[in-house]
Amino acid sequence: MATQNKRNIVIEKEKSLKSLFLRWETLLIVLFIVVNIMNASISKNYLNTANLFTAISTFLVKGFIAFPMAYILVLGDIDLSVGSTVALSATLLGVSYNAGLPMGAAIVVALLCGTLCGLINGIILTKFTELASMIVTLGTMTLYRGIAEMILGSQSTGGLQNVTWFYNLYYARIGAVPYIFIVFCVLAIAFGFVLHKTTFGRYLYAIGNNRVVARYSGIPVQTIRLICFTLVGFVCGISAIYYASWMGTVRFDIATGYELEAISMVVLGGISTAGGKGNFPGTVISIFTIGLLKYGLGLINVNSQTILMIIGAILIIVVTIPNIRVQKSATKLSKTPAKSC
Amino acid sequence: MQSQMKSLLKKLKSSRELSLFLVLAIICVAVQLRNNSFLTAKTINDMLKNYSTTIMLSLGMMSVLLIGGIDISVASSLAFSGMCASLMMRDGVYSSTLVMFLVSVGIGMLCGMLVGLVITQGKVLPIIATLGLTNIFRGATYIVSGSRWVSAYQFQSTFKQFAQTNTLSFGLVNNLVFITIVCYAVFFVIMKWTRFGRRIYAVGSNPEAAAVSGININGIKFVVYSMAGAFAGLTGAMYTALYASAQSDMGMGMEMDVIAACVIGGVSLNGGQGSVVGVLLGALTMAVIGKALPLIGVSQFWQTAIKGLIILTAIIINVLTQRMMRKNALKEREI
Numbered sequence: 001m002a003t004q005n006k007r008n009i010v011i012e013k014e015k016s017l018k019s020l021f022l023r024w025e026t027l028l029i030v031l032f033i034v035v036n037i038m039n040a041s042i043s044k045n046y047l048n049t050a051n052l053f054t055a056i057s058t059f060l061v062k063g064f065i066a067f068p069m070a071y072i073l074v075l076g077d078i079d080l081s082v083g084s085t086v087a088l089s090a091t092l093l094g095v096s097y098n099a100g101l102p103m104g105a106a107i108v109v110a111l112l113c114g115t116l117c118g119l120i121n122g123i124i125l126t127k128f129t130e131l132a133s134m135i136v137t138l139g140t141m142t143l144y145r146g147i148a149e150m151i152l153g154s155q156s157t158g159g160l161q162n163v164t165w166f167y168n169l170y171y172a173r174i175g176a177v178p179y180i181f182i183v184f185c186v187l188a189i190a191f192g193f194v195l196h197k198t199t200f201g202r203y204l205y206a207i208g209n210n211r212v213v214a215r216y217s218g219i220p221v222q223t224i225r226l227i228c229f230t231l232v233g234f235v236c237g238i239s240a241i242y243y244a245s246w247m248g249t250v251r252f253d254i255a256t257g258y259e260l261e262a263i264s265m266v267v268l269g270g271i272s273t274a275g276g277k278g279n280f281p282g283t284v285i286s287i288f289t290i291g292l293l294k295y296g297l298g299l300i301n302v303n304s305q306t307i308l309m310i311i312g313a314i315l316i317i318v319v320t321i322p323n324i325r326v327q328k329s330a331t332k333l334s335k336t337p338a339k340s341c
Numbered sequence: 342m343q344s345q346m347k348s349l350l351k352k353l354k355s356s357r358e359l360s361l362f363l364v365l366a367i368i369c370v371a372v373q374l375r376n377n378s379f380l381t382a383k384t385i386n387d388m389l390k391n392y393s394t395t396i397m398l399s400l401g402m403m404s405v406l407l408i409g410g411i412d413i414s415v416a417s418s419l420a421f422s423g424m425c426a427s428l429m430m431r432d433g434v435y436s437s438t439l440v441m442f443l444v445s446v447g448i449g450m451l452c453g454m455l456v457g458l459v460i461t462q463g464k465v466l467p468i469i470a471t472l473g474l475t476n477i478f479r480g481a482t483y484i485v486s487g488s489r490w491v492s493a494y495q496f497q498s499t500f501k502q503f504a505q506t507n508t509l510s511f512g513l514v515n516n517l518v519f520i521t522i523v524c525y526a527v528f529f530v531i532m533k534w535t536r537f538g539r540r541i542y543a544v545g546s547n548p549e550a551a552a553v554s555g556i557n558i559n560g561i562k563f564v565v566y567s568m569a570g571a572f573a574g575l576t577g578a579m580y581t582a583l584y585a586s587a588q589s590d591m592g593m594g595m596e597m598d599v600i601a602a603c604v605i606g607g608v609s610l611n612g613g614q615g616s617v618v619g620v621l622l623g624a625l626t627m628a629v630i631g632k633a634l635p636l637i638g639v640s641q642f643w644q645t646a647i648k649g650l651i652i653l654t655a656i657i658i659n660v661l662t663q664r665m666m667r668k669n670a671l672k673e674r675e676i
Contacts, residue, residue, distance in 0.1 A: 128660045134468050135610050139652040146646025153642045273466050309480030312473040320463035
């Protein structure tokens with residue numbers, strides 16, 4: 001009798017979660033369409049393919065970071081140091097290029113720097129498992145930004161766009177489609193595939209749902225966390241390269257607030273900050289929703305502080321809505337066994 | 342003699358405040374050896390006055406950390422409340438310094454209540470909620486001020502002199518320092534000897550047990566976040582009084598200093614551990630480091646990195662001492 005009840009509860013839970021996701025994604029797509037209609041009605045030139053790709057390229061630079069950030073949030077962790085990692089990697093890229101290294105080597109330096117930053121986060125977190133990822137990455141966020149400030153001071157390092165192929169990384173197109181969009185699609189498919197179709201991806205969900213149980217069932221929890229944090233660093237390196245190619249000059253205070261935007265993109269995509277929930281396509285849709293929303297607000301001359309405010313508000317509202325729903329279904333669940341017992 | 346040494350060592354190990362005090366003293370002496378203008382009444386006075394904002398803000402952060410939460414929006418609510426109160430003073434709504442402080446505290450408390458509502462009613466993780474609200478408060482500051490400063494000439498002269506005189510304590514210490522001392526004393530009593538203070542510790546160290554024993558957890562959380570907001574408001578007023586101007590970007594990044602002060606002072610980020618004295622010592626350490634680095638000739642561009650390094654070292658040392666304490670406790674049980 002008792003097992004029967006439990007089984008019923010599990011089925012009911014799965015059903016309610018499933019319907020929640022269904023509703024969530026429909027909501028997201030509706031939001032996406034609304035944003036597009038709004039933008040199209042504001043400006044006639046919005047639906048012009050070339051314009052659209054120009055707009056998309058600008059937010060794809062930070063959109064990359066949302067991929068590994070999705071992994072981190074599925075794990076139940078958080079990484080606030082991404083903005084600073086991008087700044088430090090881009091700084092080293094600029095400095096090493098201006099010190100006489102060929103551009104190819106400078107790119108490798110940036111990637112190595114990003115990976116190293118992520119690795120340091122990962123090592124601290126896996127060696128001292130008592131520490132919350134939030135506070136460690138809050139510390140490294142200050143540290144990495146500080147190192148970039150130490151290297152550059154109040155100056156900037158520029159001239160990066162003199163190398164034609166480096167300039168082309170961001171600006172060149174095949175037909176109307178920019179390179180960065182193709183790279184984005186390839187990375188999106190790769191990250192989505194790993195998360196949903198491989199053992200590694202299933203491990204992430206298992207760890208996010210219950211870290212202790214995952215460990216006792218033989219999943220190398222700490223190794224996987226280390227890999228994920230390193231991955232974040234590596235992708236920040238890629239983002240830094242695109243930033244440098246886009247802007248051509250680098251200062252130490254670039255990319256501030258990237259952590260907020262990356263986290264907003266992932267959370268809006270339906271991945272729970274508590275870990276173990278959500279899926280990848282939602283993240284991709286929400287990258288475009290937030291990016292195009294910002295572009296549209298820019299079109300009607302909303303200043304950047306207000307845009308940040310709107311994104312902050314969206315983040316909070318989006319996190320609050322499903323929590324209220326889950327709370328309701330949870331109370332329903334807890335009532336069912338109480339009655340039958 | 343040896344046993345005396347041993348008991349002294351044991352005391353040092355068990356009392357975090359004492360060891361922190363020793364570290365602070367060593368830092369002070371080391372800096373004094375490099376630059377003998379450090380341990381003079383004037384430098385110390387300046388240091389306390391300039392860092393009274395950080396020291397004050399640490400109190401609010403401490404109470405939030407004690408219940409196992411975090412609030413990184415304090416710096417923005419500081420800017421928002423300080424800016425609103427200054428704007429009203431500029432427009433001549435009031436001219437008394439006391440009213441300005443009260444208005445700022447009130448606005449800060451409203452910000453804190455909003456944070457508390459989102460966290461307790463919306464069930465949002467504190468880090469996400471305050472990350473979002475940071476941007477909202479900061480954006481609101483830019484909007485109400487129109488991205489302009491409230492400059493010194495727009496303030497009343499009594500307000501401008503407030504941060505430079507010693508009227509409140511009848512000539513003993515600077516006004517801002519005096520307010521800070523009073524708040525620390527009151528907070529010390531509240532945390533140690535009142536039911537409310539003990540409930541905060543109870544909620545932080547084991548929420549489930551606290552709920553079972555009849556404590557209204559959400560109520561406590563809401564009050565604590567409102568309190569942190571009120572402290573941010575008070576700090577906002579102190580900040581504008583100190584610099585005699587209000588800017589939209591004031592206090593940017595201050596939340597990091599404050600969290601660092603708490604962590605150095607031995608407040609656990611898992612909640613339930615930490616004392617007012619420890620936080621005071623932690624905040625003083627941050628102040629001494631901030632004041633001493635330029636005095637011994639460290640470039641200002643290095644300070645962010647050094648701060649980050651100090652925070653990381655402090656959290657790691659925290660974990661290591663906790664591990665050691667646990668090991669020692671186990672050892673004692675064996676014997």
